Amino acid sequence: MEYLAIIIFIISTCGTPxxxxxxxxxxxxxxxxxxxxxxxxxxxxxxPAMFVAVGLGISRLxxxxxxxxxxxxVVGATYLSYLAWRIAAAPISRLNETKSKPFTFLQAVAxxxxxxxxxxLAVGAIVTYTVISDSYISQVxxxxxxxTIFGAPCSFLWLxxxxxxxxxxxxxxxxRTFNIAMAALLMGSLVPIFLELYQQFTV
Numbered sequence: 001m002e003y004l005a006i007i008i009f010i011i012s013t014c015g016t017p018x019x020x021x022x023x024x025x026x027x028x029x030x031x032x033x034x035x036x037x038x039x040x041x042x043x044x045x046x047x048p049a050m051f052v053a054v055g056l057g058i059s060r061l062x063x064x065x066x067x068x069x070x071x072x073x074v075v076g077a078t079y080l081s082y083l084a085w086r087i088a089a090a091p092i093s094r095l096n097e098t099k100s101k102p103f104t105f106l107q108a109v110a111x112x113x114x115x116x117x118x119x120x121l122a123v124g125a126i127v128t129y130t131v132i133s134d135s136y137i138s139q140v141x142x143x144x145x146x147x148t149i150f151g152a153p154c155s156f157l158w159l160x161x162x163x164x165x166x167x168x169x170x171x172x173x174x175x176r177t178f179n180i181a182m183a184a185l186l187m188g189s190l191v192p193i194f195l196e197l198y199q200q201f202t203v
Contacts, residue, residue: 002129005129007146007150009125009128009129010125010147010150010151011150011154014121014151014154014155015154017185020047020115020118021154021155022182022185024036024039024040024043024159024162025158025159025161025162026179026182027102027103027159028159028163028166029166030102031102032163032166033160033163035101035102036103036159039102039103039104039105039159040108040159041108042103042106042107042108042109042111043155044148044155045109045148046108046110046111047121047147049112050112050122051121051122051126051144054119054122054123054126055126055143056137056140070200074197075114081187084184088180088184126143129143
């Protein structure tokens with residue numbers, strides 16, 4: 001197994017913008033690092049767990065029943081659109097109140113299953129870096145562990161970056177602008193999914 005190649009793949013993909021990083025950065029700005037730790041740990045645990053599940057057979061279920069994959073994409077795109085709206089429309093004056101809450105651990109874990117980028121990373125890594133052999137299961141688990149080790153720091157940097165902006169963006173209007181920009185970035189990441197769904201439903 002090409003460990004160096006896998007590590008480079010993990011850092012380059014987990015360090016670039018996507019739904020997870022966009023949401024964790026917005027959470028860092030709006031709620032701070034401490035209140036966002038459950039969200040962070042949910043990503044840390046949730047994606048490797050999803051990766052193992054996909055690697056050990058769920059992807060084959062989608063091959064047999066493609067409609068399930070399409071339905072998951074529809075649910076994922078709908079949910080992400082809702083999250084983008086929630087970020088853009090968040091009442092700034094109440095962001096620091098206790099009733100305004102970031103993702104919980106379980107919400108972040110569950111989110112991985114409707115995150116289009118997570119699916120692309122999981123399937124891409126499995127197809128590219130595993131070989132069908134007697135050691136296939138150990139290969140999948142090893143890659144999942146590498147995602148845990150090298151992917152988590154990337155997400156944490158996005159969280160810290162978002163939190164650091166809190167001192168810069170003092171005015172509510174600046175925070176509002178930032179949130180709208182994050183919402184737009186999140187929607188932008190969904191364009192390929194919407195195009196793919198459009199093509200599937202118009203064929």
